[in-house]
Amino acid sequence: xxxxxxxxxxxxxxxxxxxxxxxxxxxxxxxxxxxxxxxxxxxxxxxxxxxxxxxxxxxxxxxxxxxxxxxxxxxxxxxxxxxxxxxxxxxxxxxxxxxxxxxxxxxxxxxxxxxxxxxxxxxxxxxxx
Amino acid sequence: xxxxxxxxxxxxxxxxxxxxxxxxxxxxxxxxxxxxxxxxxxxxxxxxxxxxxxxxxxxxxxxxxxxxxxxxxxxxxxxxxxxxxxxxxxxxxxxxxxxxxxxxxxxxxxxxxxxxxxxxxxxxxxxxxxxxxxxxxxxxxxxxxxxxxxxxxxxxxxxxxxxxxxxxxxxxxxxxxxxxxxxxxxxxxxxxxxxxxxxxxxxxxxxxxxxxxxxxxxxxxxxxxxxxxxxxxxxxxxxxxxxxxxxxxxxxxxxxxxxxxxxxxxxxxxxxxxxxxxxxxxxxxxxxxxxxxxxxxxxxxxxxxxxxxxxxxxxxxxxxxxxxxxxxxxxxxxxxxxxxxxxxxxxxxxxxxxxxxxxxxxxxxxxxxxxxxxxxxxxxxxxxxxxxxxxxxxxxxxxxxxxxxxxxxxxxxxxxxxxxxxxxxxxxxxxxxxxxxxxxxxxxxxxxxxxxxxxxxxxxxxxxxxxxxxxxxxxxxxxxxxxxxxxxxxxxxxxxxxxxxxxxxxxxxxxxxxxxxxxxxxxxxxxxxxxxxxxxxxxxxxxxx
Numbered sequence: 001x002x003x004x005x006x007x008x009x010x011x012x013x014x015x016x017x018x019x020x021x022x023x024x025x026x027x028x029x030x031x032x033x034x035x036x037x038x039x040x041x042x043x044x045x046x047x048x049x050x051x052x053x054x055x056x057x058x059x060x061x062x063x064x065x066x067x068x069x070x071x072x073x074x075x076x077x078x079x080x081x082x083x084x085x086x087x088x089x090x091x092x093x094x095x096x097x098x099x100x101x102x103x104x105x106x107x108x109x110x111x112x113x114x115x116x117x118x119x120x121x122x123x124x125x126x127x128x129x
Numbered sequence: 130x131x132x133x134x135x136x137x138x139x140x141x142x143x144x145x146x147x148x149x150x151x152x153x154x155x156x157x158x159x160x161x162x163x164x165x166x167x168x169x170x171x172x173x174x175x176x177x178x179x180x181x182x183x184x185x186x187x188x189x190x191x192x193x194x195x196x197x198x199x200x201x202x203x204x205x206x207x208x209x210x211x212x213x214x215x216x217x218x219x220x221x222x223x224x225x226x227x228x229x230x231x232x233x234x235x236x237x238x239x240x241x242x243x244x245x246x247x248x249x250x251x252x253x254x255x256x257x258x259x260x261x262x263x264x265x266x267x268x269x270x271x272x273x274x275x276x277x278x279x280x281x282x283x284x285x286x287x288x289x290x291x292x293x294x295x296x297x298x299x300x301x302x303x304x305x306x307x308x309x310x311x312x313x314x315x316x317x318x319x320x321x322x323x324x325x326x327x328x329x330x331x332x333x334x335x336x337x338x339x340x341x342x343x344x345x346x347x348x349x350x351x352x353x354x355x356x357x358x359x360x361x362x363x364x365x366x367x368x369x370x371x372x373x374x375x376x377x378x379x380x381x382x383x384x385x386x387x388x389x390x391x392x393x394x395x396x397x398x399x400x401x402x403x404x405x406x407x408x409x410x411x412x413x414x415x416x417x418x419x420x421x422x423x424x425x426x427x428x429x430x431x432x433x434x435x436x437x438x439x440x441x442x443x444x445x446x447x448x449x450x451x452x453x454x455x456x457x458x459x460x461x462x463x464x465x466x467x468x469x470x471x472x473x474x475x476x477x478x479x480x481x482x483x484x485x486x487x488x489x490x491x492x493x494x495x496x497x498x499x500x501x502x503x504x505x506x507x508x509x510x511x512x513x514x515x516x517x518x519x520x521x522x523x524x525x526x527x528x529x530x531x532x533x534x535x536x537x538x539x540x541x542x543x544x545x546x547x548x549x550x551x552x553x554x555x556x557x558x559x560x561x562x563x564x565x566x567x568x569x570x571x572x573x574x575x576x577x578x579x580x581x582x583x584x585x586x587x588x589x590x591x592x593x594x595x596x597x598x599x600x601x602x603x604x605x606x607x608x609x610x611x612x613x614x615x616x617x618x619x620x621x622x623x624x625x626x627x628x629x630x631x632x633x634x635x636x637x638x639x640x641x642x643x644x645x646x647x648x649x650x651x652x653x654x655x656x657x658x659x660x661x662x663x664x665x666x667x668x669x670x671x672x673x674x
Contacts, residue, residue: 012460012464014460014461014464015460015463015464015467018464018467018468018471019467021471021477022467022471022476025476025477026476086459086460086463113459113460113463113464113467114462114463114464114466114467114470114495114499115463115467116467116470117467117470117471117474117476118470118474
């Protein structure tokens with residue numbers, strides 16, 4: 001059976017490791033990237049079925065900018081995006097701006113860290129089956 | 130007397146002075162009219178008697194020898210000596226005129242107006258004559274006990290009255306002068322008193338409105354030039370208490386001064402604080418001391434401002450550090466929590482009961498830590514003024530209460546509390562969804578932590594006209610009434626967790642109240658210790674709803 005591919009982009013290696021373990025245990029093929037640059041390369045080469053993206057990496061807007069450019073790309077714009085963030089109520093109300101941007105970047109899901117693994121799996125199933 | 134109380138001090142002094150002067154003038158007028166003037170008139174009319182007596186004495190000898198020329202000479206000489214005398218005449222025993230001073234034909238009617246009875250020696254009457262009103266005095270001329278004639282002297286009443294009128298005019302002029310001088314002096318005197326008082330009053334008003342620059346126009350207080358020049362810390366003249374200025378009492382300063390500079394520096398000395406507080410009367414000294422006080426308050430306020438700014442800066446830095454630390458802690462705690470939860474959810478295989486117990490304990494502690502970190506992040510935002518408030522029109526039940534209950538379902542289940550959600554569907558607020566969720570999250574979380582296990586948690590929201598009343602009630606042990614206020618203080622931990630869970634930060638209620646106040650509402654707690662506790666919020670009604 002062809003396993004679904006999930007790419008996780010986050011600058012926190014610990015999160016990448018935990019998330020990968022949980023998803024692999026649930027029979028997903030997981031790839032990780034710790035920067036948006038690396039993520040873009042893997043996105044192009046691996047063509048994942050879902051992208052788990054942390055919006056706040058090295059800079060506040062790194063994740064958002066990444067998502068924006070991805071949505072503008074002819075080849076990548078169809079890949080569903082699940083945004084994960086340690087700060088839902090992010091600095092200076094970033095959450096609200098994220099919410100506002102959600103339509104614009106057409107992110108499909110937003111989850112706040114700490115993420116409940118069962119909820120994560122359920123949401124992934126909703127997005128990619 | 131109400132109108133008098135309403136007057137200013139200056140006017141009161143002026144009114145009092147005028148009243149006193151008018152009283153004195155009235156008393157003087159009455160005494161002049163009824164005592165002085167009658168006395169003076171008597172004195173003048175008595176003068177007629179004296180003249181008549183004099184003439185009678187001289188006329189006696191001339192009448193005896195019938196010496197008419199000398200008789201005439203006697204009456205004329207007396208008439209000319211006294212300006213008030215209108216006439217003098219002598220009549221014999223049968224009332225025939227022997228001699229008179231009139232330059233016109235003698236009016237016979239004069240004789241009958243003041244006839245002297247036989248047993249009288251002297252008699253004075255005010256009579257009306259063809260020469261005008263006259264004080265007529267009749268004096269008997271006697272030889273031994275036999276009356277040989279009568280001297281009649283007439284004093285002009287018009288002249289006497291003119292004299293009295295002149296006296297009254299002089300009195301009135303003096304009175305007017307005295308009143309004018311009194312008023313001018315009163316005005317000057319009251320100005321001396323009320324000027325500084327008015328200034329003090331204005332300064333006090335400035336002080337109330339925190340205008341500490343109010344005394345600036347009174348001249349900048351200078352440090353003693355002598356002290357400056359001598360490079361001494363204290364002025365040699367003022368080293369003991371508050372003696373008068375050395376320039377005033379000629380106390381030579383202990384340090385030398387260049388010749389000829391004293392006079393030029395005198396003006397500077399006049400602006401000296403010590404000088405101004407030791408010269409002038411009590412009121413001026415009071416005003417100077419008051420200004421000095423304001424000046425000092427200004428300095429203290431400046432110091433206080435600087436200190437406050439410093440403290441604010443320190444607090445801001447402290448809060449930034451707190452945020453940094455909380456922020457850094459959040460990621461590893463969230464990761465650990467996720468791992469523990471994955472283990473509990475048997476994603477990596479089923480745990481043995483002891484393993485599950487341990488992992489559940491780890492997860493519980495990590496969850497508390499997540500809450501703590503969130504609270505510290507909120508606190509740092511509140512303290513640094515960076516808590517973003519973005520209100521919009523929202524449905525309380527569906528957009529705040531239901532999602533919060535959903536998010537906290539695990540905690541509610543663990544506490545086995547029965548939730549009675551009576552939130553009115555029609556409650557539409559102008560509020561910040563995210564922040565209101567924090568408030569409900571804190572209150573529901575507290576109810577689960579500190580309420581009775583298996584008890585009731587009741588959420589209520591009612592439209593009460595001008596406001597919305599929101600309540601989070603539970604039948605837990607609550608707190609004593611006198612400690613209700615302390616619940617909302619920062620880092621206060623009054624309630625004891627019923628389940629022995631990790632201690633809270635003591636920030637949840639402080640943050641909640643801050644958020645409610647940010648919405649223009651108020652929040653408090655009420656309850657009965659041991660029975661129930663209710664957290665009440667009153668939020669202004671949305672105009673748009």
